[in-house]
Amino acid sequence: MTYYDQIYELAVDNHYLISTQDAADAGIPPVELPKLAQRGKLENISRGLYRLTRRVPHENDAYATAIARVGRGAYLFGESVIAMLGLAPTNPTYICVATPNRTRRRLPPSIRLKKHDEGDAPTVYDGIPSQSAANAIRSARETMMDDRLQEAAKRAREEGYISKIEYASIKEEMGWT
Numbered sequence: 001m002t003y004y005d006q007i008y009e010l011a012v013d014n015h016y017l018i019s020t021q022d023a024a025d026a027g028i029p030p031v032e033l034p035k036l037a038q039r040g041k042l043e044n045i046s047r048g049l050y051r052l053t054r055r056v057p058h059e060n061d062a063y064a065t066a067i068a069r070v071g072r073g074a075y076l077f078g079e080s081v082i083a084m085l086g087l088a089p090t091n092p093t094y095i096c097v098a099t100p101n102r103t104r105r106r107l108p109p110s111i112r113l114k115k116h117d118e119g120d121a122p123t124v125y126d127g128i129p130s131q132s133a134a135n136a137i138r139s140a141r142e143t144m145m146d147d148r149l150q151e152a153a154k155r156a157r158e159e160g161y162i163s164k165i166e167y168a169s170i171k172e173e174m175g176w177t
Contacts, residue, residue, distance in 0.1 A: 003028050003029075003032045003036070004036060004041055006026060006027075006028055007023065007028060007032075007033070007036070007042070007052075008052065010022055010023070010026055011050075011051070011052050012052075013127065014064070014068075014127065015058060015060070015061055015064035015065070015068075015127065015128075016051050016052040016055040016061075017045070017049065017050070017051050017064060017065065017068045018033070018042075018049075018050050018051075018052075019048050019049050019050070019068060020033055020048040020049075021048065021072070033050050036050075037050060040053060041053060041054075045065060045068070045069070046069050046105070047105070049065075049068050049069060051065075060084055060126050060128060062095065063076055063080065063084050063095060063128050064127070064128050066080075066095040066097050066110075066111045067097060067128060067129060069105065069107060069108075069111060070097045070099050070103055070105070070107065070111065070113065071099065071101065071103065071105065072101070073099055073100050073101050073116075074097050074098065074099040074101075074129065075097070075098055075099075075120075075122035075129035075130050075131060076095070076096070076097060076098075076125075076128055076129065076130035076131060076136075077096040077097055077098040077114045077130075077131050077136070077139060078096045078114070078131065078136050078139040078140045078143065079091065079096060079136070079139075079140040079143050079144055080094075080095045080096040080097070080136075081125070081130045081131050081133060081136035082133075082136055082137065082140055082144070082152045084125065084126070084128065084130070085125060085133060085156070085159075085161060086155075087133070087151070087152035087155045087156050087159075087161070088144070088148040088149070088151045088152035088155065089148060090140075090144065090148075091143070093110065094109070094110050094111065094112045095110060095111050095112070096112050096114055097111055097112070097113055097114065098113070098114040098115065098116045098117065098120065098131065099113065099116055100116035117135075117139075119135070120132075120135060132162075133156045133161035133162050134156070134161075134162045134166040134169075134170060137149055137152055137153050137156065137162075137170055138170065138173065140152070141174065146174070146176075149174065150174075150176055153167060153170050153171070153174075153176075154167075
């Protein structure tokens, strides 16, 4: 099995993304990634992050890329979770990402970093680490209009992202009738 085959196996389950750290963890020398990028098999997204050039685009690629750019431990936060799940219209100009780690990376203005909330236990939606839908609705209270949050909570309940108890709790916390 070639290094590219190994990289492909790792990247295909991660929105076609692979970091030098992921490669090193799999026993692939990190120097192989720039070599494959030079040959046109990988695309350099940012320092230490690559994407397969032959891939099938997906609507959530931007979210996966934002998480990968921030690094390990990062997860989608607040209204970006609501947007990714299609629960309500949100501001598409930026992606909110939370991380428990200090980040010194140079990030594009389209990624907004948030401090990790101690109460958050990230879950995974479509292979992307994310704040739970219930906590995302609570977190988005500062940035979204109330009627859109109500719509998001209702749709999250209908689509099974939150339980009946969580829905009732959110309604009570937000003061909705």
